[in-house]
Amino acid sequence: MYSTILTTLENGIFTITVNRPDKMNALNKDVVAEIGQAMEEVYTNTEIKSAIITGAGEKAFVAGADISEFTSLAKDGGMALARRGAELVFNKIENCPKPVVAAVNGFSLGGGCELAMACHFRVASENAKFGQPEVNLGLIPGYGGTQRLTQLVGKGKSMELMMTADMIGAEEAKTLGLVNHVVPLAELLTKTKEILTKIQTKAPLAIGHIIALVNQAAKCDPAGFDNEIEAFGDCFDSEDKKEGTAAFLEKRKPVFKGK
Structure with missing residues (x-):
């Protein structure tokens, strides 16, 4: 190829x-x-x-x-x-x-x-x-x-x-x-x-947000803080957040699906 x-x-x-x-x-x-x-x-x-x-x-x-x-x-x-x-x-x-x-x-x-x-x-x-x-x-x-x-x-x-x-x-x-x-x-x-x-054991959607936001910080993007707040909110709508918090409270390892 x-x-x-x-x-x-x-x-x-x-x-x-x-x-x-x-x-x-x-x-x-x-x-x-x-x-x-x-x-x-x-x-x-x-x-x-x-x-x-x-x-x-x-x-x-x-x-x-x-x-x-x-x-x-x-x-x-x-x-x-x-x-x-x-x-x-x-x-x-x-x-x-x-x-x-x-x-x-x-x-x-x-x-x-x-x-x-x-x-x-x-x-x-x-x-x-x-x-x-x-x-x-x-x-x-x-x-x-x-x-x-x-x-x-x-x-x-x-x-x-x-x-x-x-x-x-x-x-x-x-x-x-x-x-x-x-x-x-x-x-x-x-x-x-x-x-x-x-x-790869961490939440894929959260990893993606981190990459995007750190790139904005490196470029001194003035919208970075507001974008972080929005991305933080987006995470709350994800299945991964529900799984991650449930696993923490149940004292087990989370299984993330990137959803």
Whole structure:
């Protein structure tokens, strides 16, 4: 079905693996299109409860974009490239009502760092490296990097990282809040699946509201507080709320159905 990515579904967790290890899993138009198709599956397949995005091999998550696709582009082409990526992949990941987590193995640079940042949070292997080196090409991040890196690590550090094109290691990324956990490479997918397995025991509708509202908070949306109040009210109409409160009072584990 796909030529540049691999997908597997196990215990409700859909794993999307960028599979171009000979090219350090670099993003090209085909990879972007296929991740977009895979994300459509995440949205529409009720068997999928959550998703992981990772890279094939041990060296790279996604080591950047395929620069050879840039050489013939002028302004309109560059804008179209960025807009297509945002619509097909990056915004689709960020706004997905199901959890999408990046399992970052190795280099996560340029468009790869932006792909990881579009996910709801990140788990990194000890050999992971992050960076936005676009200024070395006379460019800036074009897949949301200027916005999401600033949301995650703050104005001063994002300015420095993007203007110097410096790479940072996994531990520094964790200190900055760019990643949530750092684990040995051999444990990366196990740790990520462990977290998602826990999340999958919670109420799916509530999880979806949390994703949407935290995204609004990250964008400093002034309507965020009012939207939280409305979403809180919506939860009260759900079967999951009835099940969750009943289970609590009956001292048993809830069984949520996402209704």
